[in-house]
Amino acid sequence: MTKRLDLDKFPDSVYARELRDRRKHLRMAPELEAEYLDEHLRRVQPRVRTWTGIAALLGTGFTIAQVVTHATLNAIVLGHLLVILPTSITLAWLAWSKGRMRTYLRIAEPLAALLGAAVAFAVANSVASGNAEELASLTLLLIATFFFMGLQFRAAVIAGASILLSYAIAALMSDVTTPLLLKSVGLLGFAFALGATIGYEVEHSYRRRFLSHELMIELADRDGLTGLRNRRAFDEHLSRVWQQSMRSHARLAVLLIDIDYFKRYNDHYGHQAGDQALQQVSAVIAGFARRPLDIAARYGGEEFAIVAFDLADDAVTDIAKRLCEAVESLQIEHAGSACSPHVTISIGVGLAQPMINRSPAGLLQLADETLYDAKTAGRNGFVVHGQDSYEILETGAFNASDS
Structure with a gap:
């Protein structure tokens, strides 16, 4: 899917940005990494539970066998009692406990x-005692580390390297013969390299698939002409970020943007030229909503909207000013405009602290009334109304239309 898409057409999409810029990296932006980990944990949970359950049973069985066989607290028995048994049981408990996969x-x-x-360490001692066949269990553990424990690639590499290095050191300390040492380390090294190579490609593939899937879902929420989010996606995002703003006590700004005298533009230049102008203006608008909790959308016809999360008054004012300048600097000829020889925009900005007894509809109405003020003031500019205006606003009564 992503090969057929020009990812540069979606500068406001974090998923498109990751697909375009990260390529072979196995790490995403923090907010996407958290999303991916949730998806990863749901996907690997069945195999993790199966493997950790089996490993806990094997760890318990081998520990009992070592205690019975040695009947003394030597290094092997202590290793089973203090490390192998408790860690294998802990991993199984975390994997099988409801709601503990992220902790796992x-x-x-x-x-x-x-x-x-x-x-x-235990296998190396067994090999030194003539039980070379136990190397198979260590090879199995290496494979499980990469593919059955649910570890991310870097963690799997560290765990795999720990197995390989620990075996080599323990084998040297246990006087494993040189030919057997070289063969066994070579075998384990090959298994480690194979697991790491395939594990990297598998995780990279899963990460790209995750990004592609999320981008596909996101595209369903986009306007077909401009590539910006559509009205439904805007309304849903505003509702979510409203709740986030109340939790974090952050300010929220809504910018409603209208292309000045656009009906005249369509009448004079035709609807095809009008569509091209909408695309050019929307590309500029998209560049002003690139932070994770911001959004740019086509609100309807020649109207656009931006939600800006947690910005100071002067920062929001600066955005509105630069946005007006950026659109006019496109120098799209507009013979029918009464305010400029080029296509321009008017912006109404509603800026407020969301409150529990108010709804996003009030902030939208504030921005809408402010847009009306910007048009009344002569267009090709912006007006900002802040917290004071928001607190006295009567939602559902559009005051500007009566003035």
């Missing part, structure tokens, strides 16, 4: 490396 991922990263090192 944080704790599994260090525990996987610790568990791998302990198992490698």
Whole structure:
């Protein structure tokens, strides 16, 4: 899907930006990384639960066997009792406990490396005692580290390297013969390299698939002509960010933007030229809403809207000023305009602190009334109304139309 899309046409999409700029990276912007981890955990949960359950049973069985076999608290038995048994049971408990998968991922990263090192130590001692076949269990653990434990690639590499290095050190300390040491380390090294290579490609593929899927969903919320979000997506986003603003006590600004004398433009130049002008203006508007909680949308016809999250009054004023200048600097000829020889815009800005007893509709109405004021003042400019105007606003009674 993404190969057929010009990702540069969606500068306000964080998903398109990641697909375009990150390429082979296995890390996204923080807000997207959190989204991806949630999706990742849902996807891997069945295999993680299966593997950790099996590993806990095996860890318990091997620990009991070691205690019975040795009957003394030697290094092998202590390793099973203090590391292998508790870590394998902890991982299984986290994976199977309801609502603890996110906790699992944080704790599994260090525990996987610790568990791998302990198992490698035990296997090396068994190999030194003539049980070379136990290398198979270590190879299986390496594979599981990359594909069954639900670890991210970097954590899997660290855990895998811990297994390989711990085995090599323990094998040297246990007087494993040189030919067997070289063969076993070579085998484990090959398994590690294979797991890392495939694991990298798998995670990279999943990450791109996640971004492509989210972009596809996002495209359904976009206006077909301009590429900006449509009215429905704007309303839903405003409702969400309104709640976020109340939680974080942040200010919220709504900019309603109208192309001046656009009906005259269509009448004079034709609707095809009008569509081209809408696309050019919308491309400029999109560049002013690139932060994660901001949004630019086609509000209807020749009207556009921007939601800006947590900006000071002077910053919002600066955006409105630069936006007016940027559109006029396109120098799109407009013979029918009464305020400029080129296409211009008028902007009404409503800026307020969301309150629990008010709704987003009030802030939208404030911006709408302010847009009316900007048009009344001669167009090709902007007007800002802030908290004072918002607090006395009577939602549902459009005051500007009566003035």
